[in-house]
Amino acid sequence: MLLNHELHSVVQPDVESGEQILWVGQPNAARMAVKSIGGFLFGVGWTWFTVAFIMGWMSHNSSSQWPGGIWGFGGLAFYLFMTPFLIVGLAMLASPLLSYQQGLRTFYAITNQRILVIETGKSRKVQSYGEGDIGNLERTEQPDGSGDLTFAKQHYKDGDGDLRTRDIKLVGIAQVRTVENIIREVFKKSS
Numbered sequence: 138m139l140l141n142h143e144l145h146s147v148v149q150p151d152v153e154s155g156e157q158i159l160w161v162g163q164p165n166a167a168r169m170a171v172k173s174i175g176g177f178l179f180g181v182g183w184t185w186f187t188v189a190f191i192m193g194w195m196s197h198n199s200s201s202q203w204p205g206g207i208w209g210f211g212g213l214a215f216y217l218f219m220t221p222f223l224i225v226g227l228a229m230l231a232s233p234l235l236s237y238q239q240g241l242r243t244f245y246a247i248t249n250q251r252i253l254v255i256e257t258g259k260s261r262k263v264q265s266y267g268e269g270d271i272g273n274l275e276r277t278e279q280p281d282g283s284g285d286l287t288f289a290k291q292h293y294k295d296g297d298g299d300l301r302t303r304d305i306k307l308v309g310i311a312q313v314r315t316v317e318n319i320i321r322e323v324f325k326k327s328s
Contacts, residue, residue: 148246151263156248160319165309166240170233180229187222245307247319271324276317284313288320
């Protein structure tokens with residue numbers, strides 16, 4: 138976790154003239170990793186099944202009747218077909234690590250005009266939410282005072298064209314109630 142002045146230096150390039158930074162923070166990267174455990178556990182089963190299927194196919198076809206054996210055209214087609222399944226499984230197994238790294242590269246800021254969500258890395262992604270974007274606040278608080286704060290809803294169409302809604306939130310932040318009060322004061326919102 139970066140020190141407060143280091144957080145300010147990361148956020149400062151995105152603050153416009155006349156804006157004041159009221160709060161900066163980062164998500165708890167470990168908590169973000171824990172939230173992806175469901176995908177990891179599903180990935181264990183997915184990857185195990187995929188590897189077992191490949192191994193079973195290999196043992197069954199080791200003395201293949203196909204010309205060229207398991208590395209011939211039929212075998213190559215099988216491996217090309219199974220490769221995406223294996224890649225998806227490995228990605229699910231890596232999801233806690235990827236979520237942890239994302240948490241380390243994510244920064245939040247509240248100014249007197251907007252809420253910023255900044256993701257750094259190879260490129261810089263800045264999401265800005267002004268007064269018109271901010272809706273009802275919903276706080277989920279842990280016993281230690283940390284938690285998540287939902288402050289907006291985003292509507293989008295999925296691949297089938299169906300309308301979906303996604304929560305926009307500050308995830309895994311310390312002193313979530315204090316942050317909620319800052320947003321409530323700046324944007325005069327009630328939950």
